[in-house]
Amino acid sequence: MNSTVAFAVRDVHKVFFSSDRAVHALTNINLDIETGSFTCILGPSGCGKSTLLRILGGLEKPTSGSVETAALGGEEVPASAYVFQDHGVFPWLTVADNVSFGLEMAGVKKKERRDIAMQWLSKVGMEQFATAYPEQLSGGMRQRVAIARAFATGSPYLLMDEPLGALDAQTRRVMQEQLLQLWQEEQKTVVLVTHAIEEALLLGDRVITMTARPGQVKEDDVVPFVRPRSLDLEADSGFIAMKSRIWRTLRTEVNESLGVSA
Numbered sequence: 001m002n003s004t005v006a007f008a009v010r011d012v013h014k015v016f017f018s019s020d021r022a023v024h025a026l027t028n029i030n031l032d033i034e035t036g037s038f039t040c041i042l043g044p045s046g047c048g049k050s051t052l053l054r055i056l057g058g059l060e061k062p063t064s065g066s067v068e069t070a071a072l073g074g075e076e077v078p079a080s081a082y083v084f085q086d087h088g089v090f091p092w093l094t095v096a097d098n099v100s101f102g103l104e105m106a107g108v109k110k111k112e113r114r115d116i117a118m119q120w121l122s123k124v125g126m127e128q129f130a131t132a133y134p135e136q137l138s139g140g141m142r143q144r145v146a147i148a149r150a151f152a153t154g155s156p157y158l159l160m161d162e163p164l165g166a167l168d169a170q171t172r173r174v175m176q177e178q179l180l181q182l183w184q185e186e187q188k189t190v191v192l193v194t195h196a197i198e199e200a201l202l203l204g205d206r207v208i209t210m211t212a213r214p215g216q217v218k219e220d221d222v223v224p225f226v227r228p229r230s231l232d233l234e235a236d237s238g239f240i241a242m243k244s245r246i247w248r249t250l251r252t253e254v255n256e257s258l259g260v261s262a
């Protein structure tokens, strides 16, 4: 396997079997995800995006095919390197303990855990809430804690499943910029599932658009906009043109998944 490839996905198929039916979630997925790249996955609801992310992280096994993970020598991505849309933080732990949770699992000593947690909380503007509990925070603040925790693990990979999907529009904009900045500083390998084309083009180096279920790669686009990027990019004519082109592709698949004729 090439050392610049973080995830090598080969001929992955996934079928979920239940007592009365089989759901073909993914078929014939082949991808090389480069180390240090930011890849966004778009696709209609139910096309298998989350399933693919879970397979990348080893939370789910493919029915056939394989995923090789280079930098961890085949080990699984730590669970704390995932960021989900909600329920990402533990309600019984303080903000600081949530952020240092993955480090504790990795055996890092208490003082060092605390220092790393405070460093990441300050990067997301949450250091004043270190001793608060999640129920005392807004949804946006909880997601900042979840994102800080994922970065704090030190995992070279972050797998994000619509991490900003449950936020109001303004908070989401601010968080997109924050995520962009964190990634630009850290350059981890990020795979992020989103429904928002703008978000994918703003954050990603590459955008993968999937077909309706069973999900396959329909289009694989390099995002050409220079970094560092900011939200101002969205006014760029190249950005607008790429966004409408991807929407045309995606709309066909959304129609297909909803059983609507174009």
Ligand SMILES: Nc1ncnc2c1ncn2[C@@H]1O[C@H](COP(=O)(O)OP(=O)(O)OP(=O)(O)O)[C@@H](O)[C@H]1O
Pocket (backbone or CB within 6 Å): 016, 017, 018, 023, 024, 025, 043, 044, 045, 046, 047, 048, 049, 050, 051, 052, 213
């Ligand atoms: N554990 C499971 N058991 C049975 N079916 C499942 C399971 N997990 C997912 N599926 C099915 O596999 C298909 C793909 O689901 P998945 O959650 O990966 O889609 P998605 O693209 O992430 O959807 P959304 O955008 O709505 O979150 C769906 O039809 C779903 O019902």
